[in-house]
Amino acid sequence: MKNAKINFLYLSEPDMIKAGVGDMVSCVDAMEEMFKLLKIGDFRMGGPNGNSHGVMVTFPENSKFPNMPKxxxxxxxxxxxxxxxxKFDMAGVKWYGSNVDNKEKGLPRSILMLTLNDKDTGAPVAHMSANILSAYRTGAVPGVGIKYFSKEDSKVVGIIGPGVMSKTALAATIAVRPGIEMVKIKGRSAKSIDGFVEYINVEYPQIKDIRIVDTAEEAVRDSDIVHIATSSTTGDINDYPYISEDWIKKGAILCCPAAARFDDDFILNRARNVTDNIKLYQAWEEEMEFPAYSSIPIPAVHCMDLIKEGKMTSDQVDDLGDVLTGKIPVHRNKDEIIIYSIGGMPVEDVAWGTIVYHNAIEKGIGVKLNLWNVPELA
Incomplete structure (x- = not known):
């Protein structure tokens, strides 16, 4: 009988840090390579279209079962x-549970794990803590867009929503645009703002000009790069953070991994709409009840709704992969304003997780665990 023993590597959060999960320069490079693979089709995600964000378990408002979450x-x-x-050649799945009430227990809103699997046998090769991994790949995705679309002499960054997503997005911004001199911060609470200021002071002491602003308009005006990453209830699009075209600097890029709202006239006639993977937004349009933007508050989802209504054509939305592979130009017009929608995809977790896993193997980091020596039911 052939050797059927299966061991896999367990990586705790401290292990992940030792293995370089916080190396943003490498993470941006990994995301860029991942986007190129997406464009040529060397990937699969869930759903019948192979581009689904994932499958979600939600709970009812009320249940006859007392133990069921609400x-x-x-x-x-x-x-x-x-x-x-x-070069990744890996399968995997990120699994997480999320609950805002976690914060009252001193826990993150979402608790994430990533399992990497052998592409042929399905055997686990690694099981790893994924909160930091997910945060860094989430920040690195806007970093790729900023690398290509933002002006090389960008100096000012606007932050709307100073949470974890914006911290790693800022890290990616500085990784590709090291000349950043000013950061403007619009937040809801003193705690989140103070935490973001402390983060900048510790991680990027070269940035001396940090400004706390009271409005989204102040954060956007004169900024070369804007990150909009606020938590927002879905359902009523009027509750989404609104950005007026009049506030936006010519040639700016606005990175939108969360809720954001712009005027339709701007979207249809003057903005350049760019997605991280257009097929992801097409999948959401298929999966969600129309209008999908009411459930998924990312601007490109609204573009899909507009296309479905016949108000917009598909060639008015560009895909980042087409830029990276040279199919379309980096810039279509001088001083164009980029609305860059970022949806989040499991291929990103697999890409960065695979690199961190190989780093851990090379450095002897982690704990080897045994699944079985001989499978009982083979």
Whole structure:
């Protein structure tokens, strides 16, 4: 009988840090390579279209079962499976539970784990803490867009929503645009603002000009790069953070990994709309009840709704992968304003997780665990 023994590597959060999960320069490079693989089709995600964000378990507002969780803000479980080819050549799934009430227990809103699997046998090769991994790949995705679309002499960054997403997005921004001199911060609470200021002071002491602003308009005006990453209830699009065209500097890029709202006239006639993976937004349009933007508050989802209504054409939305592979130009017009929608995909977790896993193997980091020596039911 052939050797059927299976061991896999367990990586705790401290292990992940030792293995370089916080190396933003490498993470941006990994995301860029991942986008190129997406464009040529060397990947698979869930759903019948192979581009689904994942499958979600949600809960009812009320249940006859007393132990069943009840619906609430960000209360869900989600599995995000993917395969990514190229140099990664790995399958995996990110699994997480999310609940806003976690903060009262001193826990993050979402608690994430990533399992990497052998592409042929399905055997686990690694099981790793994924909160920091997910945060860094989330920040690195806008970093790729900023690398290509923002002006090389960008100096000013606007932050709307100074949370974890914006911290790693700022890290990616500085990784690709090291000449940043000013950061403007619009937040809801003194705690989040103070935490963001402290983060900048510790991680990027070269940035001396940090300004706390009272409005989104102040954060956007004169900024070369804007990150909009606020938590927002879905359902009523009028509750989404609104950005007026009049506030936006010519040639700016606005990174939107969360809720954001712009005037339709601007979207249809003057903005350049760019997605991280247009097929992801097409999948959401298929999966969600129309209008999908009421459930998924990212601007490109609204573009899909407009296309469905016949108000917009598909060639008015560009895909980042087409830029990276040279199919379309980096810039279509001088001083164009970029609305860059970022949806989040499990191929990103598999890409960065695979690199961190190989780093851990090379450095002897982690704990080897045994699944079995001989499978009992083979």
């Amino acid at each position: 619906d609430g803000p960000d209360r869900r479980f989600m599995a995000m499976p993917a395969y990514l080819g190229g």
